[in-house]
Amino acid sequence: MAYTIRVNGAARTVDAEGDTPLLWVLRDLLDLKGTKFGCGLALCGCCTIHLDGAPIRACVTPLAAVGSREITTIEAIGDTPTGKKVQDAWLALDVMQCGYCQAGQIMSATALLNQKPHPSDRDIDDAMSGNICRCATYTRIRSAIKQAAGLPTEDTREV
Amino acid sequence: MSASVPANAAALSRRGFLQASALAGGGLLLDLSISTSAAAAGQAGAAASGTINAYIRIASDETVTIVCKNPEIGQGIKTAFPQIVAEELDVEWSQVRTEMAVVDPVKYGPQFAGGSFSIPMNYDTLRRAGAAGRQMLMTAAAKTWGVPVTECETTPGVVHHKASGRSLKYGALASKAAAVPPPDLKSVALKDPKDFRIIGKPYGGVDSALIVTGKPIFGIDTSVPGMLYAVFEKCPVHGGKLVSANIDEVKGLPGVRQVLVVNAPDAGAGPYVGMQMGLLDGVAVVADTWWQASKAAGKLKIEWDKGPHANHSSAGYAKQAALLAKQDPVKIVHSDGDPKKAFSEAAHKIEASYFYPFVAHSPLEPQNCTADFKDGKCEIWAPTQNPGAGVALVAKTLGIPPQAVTIHVTRCGGGFGRRLASDFIVQSAVISKMAGAPVKLVWDRRQDLQHDMYRPAGFHNFSAGLDAQGKLVAFRDHLITFGIGDQFNDAATFSNTEFPARFVPNIELAMSSMPFAQPTGPMRAPGSNALAFAFQSFFDEVAFVTGQDPLDFQLAILGEPRSLPTPPGRFGPMPPYDTGRMRGVIEAVREKSGWTKSGLSALARRGQGKTPSGERVGMGFACYYCHLGYFAEVVKASVDELGAIRVRKVWVVADVGSPIVNPSGALNQVQGGVLDGIGQALGLAITIENGQATATNFHEFPLLRLYQAPQVEVHFLPTSFPPTGLGEPALPPVLPALANAVFAATGTRVRHLPLQATELKSA
Numbered sequence: 057m058a059y060t061i062r063v064n065g066a067a068r069t070v071d072a073e074g075d076t077p078l079l080w081v082l083r084d085l086l087d088l089k090g091t092k093f094g095c096g097l098a099l100c101g102c103c104t105i106h107l108d109g110a111p112i113r114a115c116v117t118p119l120a121a122v123g124s125r126e127i128t129t130i131e132a133i134g135d136t137p138t139g140k141k142v143q144d145a146w147l148a149l150d151v152m153q154c155g156y157c158q159a160g161q162i163m164s165a166t167a168l169l170n171q172k173p174h175p176s177d178r179d180i181d182d183a184m185s186g187n188i189c190r191c192a193t194y195t196r197i198r199s200a201i202k203q204a205a206g207l208p209t210e211d212t213r214e215v
Numbered sequence: 216m217s218a219s220v221p222a223n224a225a226a227l228s229r230r231g232f233l234q235a236s237a238l239a240g241g242g243l244l245l246d247l248s249i250s251t252s253a254a255a256a257g258q259a260g261a262a263a264s265g266t267i268n269a270y271i272r273i274a275s276d277e278t279v280t281i282v283c284k285n286p287e288i289g290q291g292i293k294t295a296f297p298q299i300v301a302e303e304l305d306v307e308w309s310q311v312r313t314e315m316a317v318v319d320p321v322k323y324g325p326q327f328a329g330g331s332f333s334i335p336m337n338y339d340t341l342r343r344a345g346a347a348g349r350q351m352l353m354t355a356a357a358k359t360w361g362v363p364v365t366e367c368e369t370t371p372g373v374v375h376h377k378a379s380g381r382s383l384k385y386g387a388l389a390s391k392a393a394a395v396p397p398p399d400l401k402s403v404a405l406k407d408p409k410d411f412r413i414i415g416k417p418y419g420g421v422d423s424a425l426i427v428t429g430k431p432i433f434g435i436d437t438s439v440p441g442m443l444y445a446v447f448e449k450c451p452v453h454g455g456k457l458v459s460a461n462i463d464e465v466k467g468l469p470g471v472r473q474v475l476v477v478n479a480p481d482a483g484a485g486p487y488v489g490m491q492m493g494l495l496d497g498v499a500v501v502a503d504t505w506w507q508a509s510k511a512a513g514k515l516k517i518e519w520d521k522g523p524h525a526n527h528s529s530a531g532y533a534k535q536a537a538l539l540a541k542q543d544p545v546k547i548v549h550s551d552g553d554p555k556k557a558f559s560e561a562a563h564k565i566e567a568s569y570f571y572p573f574v575a576h577s578p579l580e581p582q583n584c585t586a587d588f589k590d591g592k593c594e595i596w597a598p599t600q601n602p603g604a605g606v607a608l609v610a611k612t613l614g615i616p617p618q619a620v621t622i623h624v625t626r627c628g629g630g631f632g633r634r635l636a637s638d639f640i641v642q643s644a645v646i647s648k649m650a651g652a653p654v655k656l657v658w659d660r661r662q663d664l665q666h667d668m669y670r671p672a673g674f675h676n677f678s679a680g681l682d683a684q685g686k687l688v689a690f691r692d693h694l695i696t697f698g699i700g701d702q703f704n705d706a707a708t709f710s711n712t713e714f715p716a717r718f719v720p721n722i723e724l725a726m727s728s729m730p731f732a733q734p735t736g737p738m739r740a741p742g743s744n745a746l747a748f749a750f751q752s753f754f755d756e757v758a759f760v761t762g763q764d765p766l767d768f769q770l771a772i773l774g775e776p777r778s779l780p781t782p783p784g785r786f787g788p789m790p791p792y793d794t795g796r797m798r799g800v801i802e803a804v805r806e807k808s809g810w811t812k813s814g815l816s817a818l819a820r821r822g823q824g825k826t827p828s829g830e831r832v833g834m835g836f837a838c839y840y841c842h843l844g845y846f847a848e849v850v851k852a853s854v855d856e857l858g859a860i861r862v863r864k865v866w867v868v869a870d871v872g873s874p875i876v877n878p879s880g881a882l883n884q885v886q887g888g889v890l891d892g893i894g895q896a897l898g899l900a901i902t903i904e905n906g907q908a909t910a911t912n913f914h915e916f917p918l919l920r921l922y923q924a925p926q927v928e929v930h931f932l933p934t935s936f937p938p939t940g941l942g943e944p945a946l947p948p949v950l951p952a953l954a955n956a957v958f959a960a961t962g963t964r965v966r967h968l969p970l971q972a973t974e975l976k977s978a
Contacts, residue, residue, distance in 0.1 A: 072504075073469065080506040084444070089436040090429015092628070094579050095660045099913040102579060130429030143427040150419040150879045153887055154289025155426035155433075156580045156628030162427060181922035188913065190579040190629045191289050192890030193883065194924035211926045215851065215864045 061122050063088070064132035074120030079103045081119050082129060090130035090159045094188070101187030104160035105129050111167040130159035138204070139166045145204035153191035161187050165201050174205055177213050265389035267348040268397065269322045270300050270341065273389035277372060279306050284316045284323040285333050286600050287422070288578075288630030290942040291880035292333050294421045296341055298876055302413040303345030303406060305369045306385065313421045318602040318622050328600040328627075329635055329737070331842035331940025334876065338938055346403045348392075355391035356383050371412075408874060417879030422626060434598030434625040435657060437585040443472055444505040445646050445656040446512040449497040451665055452521040452906035453733045457496045460517040465500060468514060470507030475499040475649045477642075489668050489705020489736045490604075490636045494612055499646045505657055524732030525906040529572070529672075532903070535729045536674035536695040540568070544693050544725030546701045549711035552721035554680075557689035561680030565757050568676050569749040570967040572900035573669035575908070576738050577916060580628020581663045584643035587653035592619045597640050598627040605637040609644045620644075632737040636668055661911040668736025669901055669908075671697050671707040675749040680721070685761045687772055689721040692750075697735060698728035704735040708742040712781055712792065714750065714840065718772050732906040739891065740943035743841035747947030748896075748954065748968060751837035755955040756964060759817050765836050765955070766805050773797055792840065799932055800847035800868040801838055807930055808849035808866035810834065815851065817959035831855070831977065832863070833959025837951035844944030845870040848889070852956040858972030860897060860957060862925040865889050867945060869929065872936035881941050886927040888945035894919025896950045898969050 060069045063086060070085045077096075082088040082105070091114055094102030098113035105114045106128040133139030142165050145151075152158055161184070168175055168183035175183070180201055189197065199209040265273040272280040281297035281304075297313045316323055325336075349369055356374035357364035360381055368375050375382045385392075408414075425432050450457070462474045479494040498515055502508035558564060585596040593613060599605050602622040610617040627634055643656040658666070673696045680689030696707040709726050710716075716724055738744060758768035776795025810816060815826075815834040825831055831854045838847040849866045867885055875881045898917040902909045910916040950968065958964050961975055 076506050080504060084504045089431040093435065093581065095913050097912050100579065134428055146427050147419055147423055150883065152420050152423050152426050153883055154627060154629045155422065158426050159429050185920045185922045188579065188918050188920065190577065190918060192887045192894065192919055192924065194890060194921045195886050195927060196883065197921060215926065
């Protein structure tokens with residue numbers, strides 16, 4: 057059946073069953089392939105998008121549950137001030153290895169900074185530990201979040 | 216001196232390409248590819264497009280396109296390779312665009328991402344490719360001006376004739392340069408490394424801007440006109456045969472176009488087929504969207520003949536291994552002196568058994584491939600580490616010539632060795648042919664975890680004999696791993712140079728095998744990722760029991776700085792092992808980590824209880840040589856009352872020669888490799904029950920998460936040896952360094968992976 061959802065500021069109508077996860081609506085019906093498939097069970101965070109600004113896992117969010125809420129994906133997060141800062145920090149610190157998880161990381165980091173502009177290490181742990189990076193670029197992810205927040209990038213955790 | 220590389224790299228087996236790679240690892244110049252392609256550059260069409268050689272195109276707008284011959288899997292090669300070419304070509308990095316090469320073994324020789332071989336195999340070749348391009352541009356300028364080429368020189372992107380004050384930009388010279396006969400690559404002038412401007416600079420990844428904005432550059436993002444989506448369900452016990460399935464029922468589900476039974480009479484020689492594995496029996500559901508295909512596949516009811524391995528289990532393997540340990544080994548890998556006599560005369564004899572489990576690669580991008588079979592030809596888009604092998608397998612399976620198979624190599628969402636195999640590629644090709652349409656096959660996470668070529672498990676049975684002064688005089692290890700008789704599984708390796716072979720007068724390294732239900736294969740730092748844990752934990756144990764500092768103990772075994780020729784092994788000639796380089800990293804990590812003054816080593820702690828601060832905290836050390844890199848690492852870890860381990864910091868000292876082509880990428884590889892190893896040590900194991908892996912997703916295969924990741928301090932020793940690769944060698948020593956830190960903290964020696972909390976609880 058047809059659903060009209062709001063994606064990156066525009067209304068989009070798709071014809072799909074209501075139980076179709078938003079991930080596959082975005083990737084295969086709307087050709088927004090920046091949101092990635094990793095696990096299908098909200099365990100890895102690859103598919104993190106924003107629903108009314110809150111980070112959610114698109115792989116377990118059914119199309120029928122979205123309603124009129126605003127979806128933001130990696131393709132449009134750079135249009136927001138925080139998203140742009142996060143992307144710039146990711147580039148400045150050369151965070152990426154394979155890069156597959158990084159869209160999800162950036163979406164989680166942006167949501168964190170929107171909520172807590174000056175996060176502590178503990179805040180970063182809490183907000184980012186749902187996003188797996190198989191290449192384990194965690195050192196630079198932590199630093200890049202601090203850089204985007206205008207904080208010193210050193211790891212100040214107790215050794 | 217030059218090594219010949221078989222022209223048809225596509226036909227190379229893994230063993231074959233590793234032979235070729237290992238040859239190159241010895242620092243030999245692989246000059247076939249560049250000379251062939253450079254010669255071809257003068258042909259029609261090359262001039263018009265500004266094609267200087269197989270690696271370089273220069274456009275009239277001064278854009279320089281540099282081709283990367285090897286797949287990008289996150290190791291940063293698509294940035295590092297062009298840096299090398301750009302340096303010698305003498306252009307600005309801002310002019311450079313990079314492009315992934317097509318698969319063309321004639322032009323490029325072997326094209327694969329594995330063994331940390333990309334840099335050692337190609338560093339010299341790519342410098343010469345760049346230098347040849349610069350020479351051709353200078354020749355073109357000299358002709359234009361009617362002056363001797365020896366009077367020409369370059370600044371980035373520009374050729375100058377100082378005497379007359381004339382200059383021309385590369386873009387203006389490109390078409391003329393493309394027609395210049397290529398110079399002799401062996402004698403082409405190279406820069407003095409002290410003049411490097413691009414090699415040695417920390418440039419960000421060339422695709423990074425595309426990644427942070429979500430551009431479709433990974434294999435799974437491929438889209439071709441008319442494409443359908445496929446899910447392929449295989450028998451959970453490897454090699455099982457399909458008996459029946461509810462095909463008609465699934466055919467009627469929404470979006471489903473076809474349900475196809477794939478019969479694979481020739482899947483390979485058995486579970487030990489590893490990286491060479493071909494097509495397997497299964498059912499393919501082809502639908503309009505992947506979600507529809509996946510949902511419909513979930514309704515499949517398949518009856519399998521699970522074959523002879525259906526009763527296999529990890530518990531059963533452990534029982535068999537215990538029995539085999541009491542028997543004579545089936546293969547002696549290395550022996551020296553008279554171990555039996557030496558053990559009988561030794562002042563101390565220490566014995567211990569170590570175990571490590573199967574581990575799945577689990578790159579975050581699930582296995583996937585898009586294939587379009589049409590008119591006897593197959594066009595493929597694949598995230599692969601080893602496209603040549605994919606071409607060969609598809610050609611063989613479909614019965615078409617290799618020339619009819621084209622593979623476009625996409626960016627890979629991680630590799631870790633999994634994408635050296637081509638099983639997902641051949642599945643996609645066969646399904647496309649059967650469906651009569653282009654098809655994108657995407658595995659789900661369960662399929663990815665259950666149909667991996669696992670890092671083989673192993674059971675080590677060590678004995679060490681020491682004289683009254685604590686010197687290691689006798690050593691034995693009997694490794695029980697997987698195979699049939701004396702034919703061992705892919706990646707179940709044990710080299711005759713495994714340390715301390717060649718350093719102990721009386722030694723025997725031996726192996727025995729048992730059959731494994733599932734295939735195995737190389738995972739990041741194959742062999743080493745497992746052997747380092749067992750050997751370096753045991754050395755720590757022996758040092759502690761005999762009251763020796765573990766660094767001093769290994770330095771004593773290494774002896775004075777010297778170069779030991781590595782005998783040509785299974786993979787051909789290898790560069791020598793340099794004890795001085797290993798001594799260098801050990802001494803440096805002692806200083807950088809504050810090892811001596813920390814008071815947290817096992818010897819200082821006597822492995823007993825809490826520190827004065829009330830914590831169970833300790834430091835552990837390990838060192839390891841693999842993939843031509845020398846690494847020494849110290850881990851500081853604490854263990855809480857419930858036995859949960861917290862890794863607090865890791866110090867790494869590395870000697871991978873010089874220059875470090877891209878220091879930013881290099882640091883990222885080392886930190887990532889170390890954290891990968893910590894993740895394995897803390898939680899990763901594949902367990903087999905009823906012939907199949909029990910893990911279905913990340914809750915049952917808990918990869919490391921951000922909150923668990925400690926600081927990793929890295930130091931590179933800038934020795935004058937040729938540069939070597941970094942994808943792998945940082946990983947192996949961190950596992951034993953962590954296990955040794957846990958011992959220092961708790962006094963409990965954990966002799967298996969993963970390190971489990973239950974046995975580390977305090978009272």
